[in-house]
Amino acid sequence: MPDLRRVRLTPEERRAQLIATGVNFLAEHSLDELTMDVLAQRAGVSRPLLFHYFDTRQGMHLAVVTMARDSLLLASEPRDELEPRARIRDTLLRITEFVSQHQGTFHSLVRGIASGDPAVRRVVDESRDLNAERLLDAFTELGTPDTPALRIALRSxxxxxxxxxxxxxxxxxxxxxxVVRFLEATLDGVVSATGELPL
Structure with a gap:
């Protein structure tokens, strides 16, 4: 690992680099394994320096999970120039490719957060809410009524x-x-079922 102390950075750049080191750690380890001592060792900085940037271990976890989540959301951002069906398929394909390329990080986000800090879990839940909203936009554009049942189905x-x-x-x-064909089929089935509910 590079010694981050030897690189002259602004405080904002240093913090971003420390967070990126934490995200890279998730590629092979769970979030619970990421301690201040571990990150300090991997980043080549002192433990007190980490407390200067993050205050607590929970603060560090929150920053790392937020960056990992934002990377996934950016990689799967819908392409507005595509018509709704193509937009859904394209987004699903890019999410699938992201997961294939960042397996450890994705696994840590989905499976490793359940027992973590509530603030960290909230960050992951926010990404689920946003992805459900993206799907809602596409289906309402296709003419599907925006109902409570549809919103519940898409979030689930x-x-x-x-x-x-x-x-x-x-x-x-x-x-x-x-994988994408399977996901599309299940998505269509879920959306179709909402039309039969009085919600």
């Missing part, structure tokens, strides 16, 4: 998708195209 489907990506992409290394 996002969580289902996370587990599917772990099972099919990380555990079984399935072809991304096959």
């Amino acid at each position: 489907w996002v969580s289902f998708t996370e587990e599917t990506l772990i099972s099919l992409v990380i555990d079984r290394d399935e072809d991304p195209q096959v």
